[in-house]
Amino acid sequence: MRRYLALTKCAFLTGMVWRAHFIFTLISNLAYIVILYFLWKSIYGVSQTLNGMTFNQVFVYMTVTSSIFVLFKTWLEWQVSRDIISGAITTQLTKPLDHQLMVLSHAFGRTLNNALVITLPALAVLFGIFRASIPVGWNVLFFCLSLPLACLLSLVIDYIIGLTSFYTESLWGISTTKEIIVLVLSGGLVPLGFFPEVMRNILSYLPFQAIYHTPASILTDASLSLADYTSMLGVQAAWVIVLLVISRLFFSQAVKAVTINGG
Amino acid sequence: MAIIGVKNLSKHFKVLNRHEGLLGAARDLFSTDYRLVKAVDDISFQIEPGEIVGYIGPNGAGKSTTIKMMTGILKPTEGKIEVNGNVPFKNRQKNAQNMGVIFGQRTQLWWDLPVIESFKLLKEIYRVDQETYDHQMGMFNELADLKALYPQTVRSLSLGQRMLCDITASFLHNPKIVFLDEPTIGLDISIKARIRELIKELNRTHNTTIILTTHDIGDVEALCSRIIIIDQGHILYDGDIKRVNQLFGAYRTLRVQVRPYKGEQTIDQVRQTLVERYGEDRDFTVRSREMGWINITFRQDEMPLLEVLNYAMSRLPIRDVQIVELALEGVIRRIYEGALQ
Ligand SMILES: Nc1ncnc2c1ncn2[C@@H]1O[C@H](COP(=O)(O)OP(=O)(O)O)[C@@H](O)[C@H]1O
Numbered sequence: 001m002r003r004y005l006a007l008t009k010c011a012f013l014t015g016m017v018w019r020a021h022f023i024f025t026l027i028s029n030l031a032y033i034v035i036l037y038f039l040w041k042s043i044y045g046v047s048q049t050l051n052g053m054t055f056n057q058v059f060v061y062m063t064v065t066s067s068i069f070v071l072f073k074t075w076l077e078w079q080v081s082r083d084i085i086s087g088a089i090t091t092q093l094t095k096p097l098d099h100q101l102m103v104l105s106h107a108f109g110r111t112l113n114n115a116l117v118i119t120l121p122a123l124a125v126l127f128g129i130f131r132a133s134i135p136v137g138w139n140v141l142f143f144c145l146s147l148p149l150a151c152l153l154s155l156v157i158d159y160i161i162g163l164t165s166f167y168t169e170s171l172w173g174i175s176t177t178k179e180i181i182v183l184v185l186s187g188g189l190v191p192l193g194f195f196p197e198v199m200r201n202i203l204s205y206l207p208f209q210a211i212y213h214t215p216a217s218i219l220t221d222a223s224l225s226l227a228d229y230t231s232m233l234g235v236q237a238a239w240v241i242v243l244l245v246i247s248r249l250f251f252s253q254a255v256k257a258v259t260i261n262g263g
Numbered sequence: 264m265a266i267i268g269v270k271n272l273s274k275h276f277k278v279l280n281r282h283e284g285l286l287g288a289a290r291d292l293f294s295t296d297y298r299l300v301k302a303v304d305d306i307s308f309q310i311e312p313g314e315i316v317g318y319i320g321p322n323g324a325g326k327s328t329t330i331k332m333m334t335g336i337l338k339p340t341e342g343k344i345e346v347n348g349n350v351p352f353k354n355r356q357k358n359a360q361n362m363g364v365i366f367g368q369r370t371q372l373w374w375d376l377p378v379i380e381s382f383k384l385l386k387e388i389y390r391v392d393q394e395t396y397d398h399q400m401g402m403f404n405e406l407a408d409l410k411a412l413y414p415q416t417v418r419s420l421s422l423g424q425r426m427l428c429d430i431t432a433s434f435l436h437n438p439k440i441v442f443l444d445e446p447t448i449g450l451d452i453s454i455k456a457r458i459r460e461l462i463k464e465l466n467r468t469h470n471t472t473i474i475l476t477t478h479d480i481g482d483v484e485a486l487c488s489r490i491i492i493i494d495q496g497h498i499l500y501d502g503d504i505k506r507v508n509q510l511f512g513a514y515r516t517l518r519v520q521v522r523p524y525k526g527e528q529t530i531d532q533v534r535q536t537l538v539e540r541y542g543e544d545r546d547f548t549v550r551s552r553e554m555g556w557i558n559i560t561f562r563q564d565e566m567p568l569l570e571v572l573n574y575a576m577s578r579l580p581i582r583d584v585q586i587v588e589l590a591l592e593g594v595i596r597r598i599y600e601g602a603l604q
């Protein structure tokens with residue numbers, strides 16, 4: 001375990017080198033929050049609630065999902081893909097480390113960078129400037145439990161996408177498609193509460209909603225019970241396990257069948 | 264007991280025959296037109312603990328592919344490998360614990376971080392205890408004087424400095440075997456010499472088995488008593504370096520810069536001067552590959568290098584000379600021609 005934490009530390013230190021990147025992401029994320037505020041303000045107009053959600057709920061929900069989106073943005077799939085295509089993966093595979101854990105702990109370091117430099121300021125703005133309010137109770141605790149699971153889920157999906165580079169040389173198409181699918185089907189773009197009943201039912205069986213919708217609604221939806229919380233976490237954990245296993249199988253299959261570039 | 268055993272090992276790659284142009288690219292999507300590349304083709308050898316073995320061959324000979332199979336990164340198409348009692352591809356992680364690997368064009372160091380951070384990371388990765396770590400770092404410092412580089416970021420190092428760090432880093436956990444794939448590629452002579460010295464010392468202090476691939480004969484001459492020559496996936500020679508030593512030196516090339524340089528006319532002038540001294544039937548060639556520089560290639564046993572040099576200097580308006588490094592291609596050609604039979 002210490003070995004992987006040491007990797008996380010190096011990734012974190014490397015991340016701190018790219019100050020400009022973080023400053024720009026921070027600014028664009030803050031701008032996005034401002035846009036969200038005015039966008040949803042105008043959508044609500046004079047109405048108190050839409051689809052059972054108040055303006056405050058939607059605004060907090062959207063800010064939380066967008067901040068989580070930036071938080072989980074570690075460019076992991078691009079890193080994995082570049083390592084595979086350039087052959088840099090050879091050096092990694094000469095180490096006594098598990099590839100999946102190595103990639104995940106690396107990405108985890110990046111997530112810490114994001115949290116420190118982007119997410120925390122965004123939350124400060126949310127509650128400090130816009131005076132948004134959330135119900136405080138068990139939901140905060142469960143939100144804190146649900147966030148790491150969501151993170152793991154998002155990273156494992158990225159890992160699987162990155163591994164496709166063993167078979168195809170262009171990640172662009174597949175990564176953009178994933179990005180859009182995840183964003184829309186997870187509640188990252190519009191709250192899932194605004195989707196038709198049938199859609200919501202289908203989505204609840206997919207892993208995507210567990211990334212953004214689960215933590216955001218745990219935090220903002222006061223109508224959820226303790227039983228709801230635990231079952232939502234259960235679904236997240238189940239998806240994490242399933243995808244971890246799938247990605248391991250995928251990796252061992254790919255590395256066997258496919259050759260490694262560069263000599 | 265051999266530490267590495269390789270038996271009838273082969274690696275074949277299926278490579279898609281690509282077509283030209285847009286239409287070709289579209290065709291490739293559905294193409295099943297594969298060509299088989301036999302990167303390594305039925306090779307066998309054994310390596311004893313503590314040996315430094317030079318694994319040499321021209322570009323594309325199959326050296327890196329062999330190393331990748333021995334390190335468990337690639338799965339052999341056929342044949343057997345045992346490294347340290349493990350089957351590398353099946354026990355990649357276990358095997359890796361006792362091994363250090365350098366691929367010359369890549370680095371295991373963290374590009375954006377100070378050098379020392381990479382050493383600290385490797386300490387954790389290989390679970391090196393503090394005492395061993397301090398001891399090893401002290402030794403590296405004595406051998407290669409690296410301390411000054413520790414606070415620098417890896418990206419700010421020169422290629423040679425980076426390679427010194429990379430090589431010492433691969434010895435940090437005191438591995439039983441170290442694979443060095445082209446560790447001197449792209450380096451100038453003086454740093455090459457330092458790196459050879461370092462490798463020799465590291466081998467001596469811990470009796471580490473070292474497999475060194477290169478296409479620079481100089482590396483092998485300086486370090487190895489045994490060499491394995493590979494070409495097009497086949498082993499051409501495996502044995503004592505002394506027997507092939509004579510072949511290395513057989514052909515030498517002298518590069519001279521003649522002023523004024525008048526193209527063909529100057530080349531003829533050089534050729535003529537040499538004919539005057541050595542006669543028509545001697546085995547030498549005079550060519551120009553680069554404006555102003557003329558390459559004279561000759562057999563050393565017929566025309567001693569220093570003699571040719573002195574003679575040319577005394578008779579021609581030579582501004583500058585270089586002695587070209589020994590070319591492996593010539594040696595391999597001669598082995599094919601039966602020079603070792
Ligand atoms: N991943 C790969 N796919 C297809 N062909 C490869 C691959 N890797 C190596 N080769 C081919 O195998 C041969 C040997 O390559 P390599 O072992 O890298 O040579 P060396 O290291 O001796 O220069 C070359 O012809 C190379 O083109």
Ligand SMILES: [Mg+2]
Binds near residue numbers: 263326444445
């Ligand atoms: Mg090579």
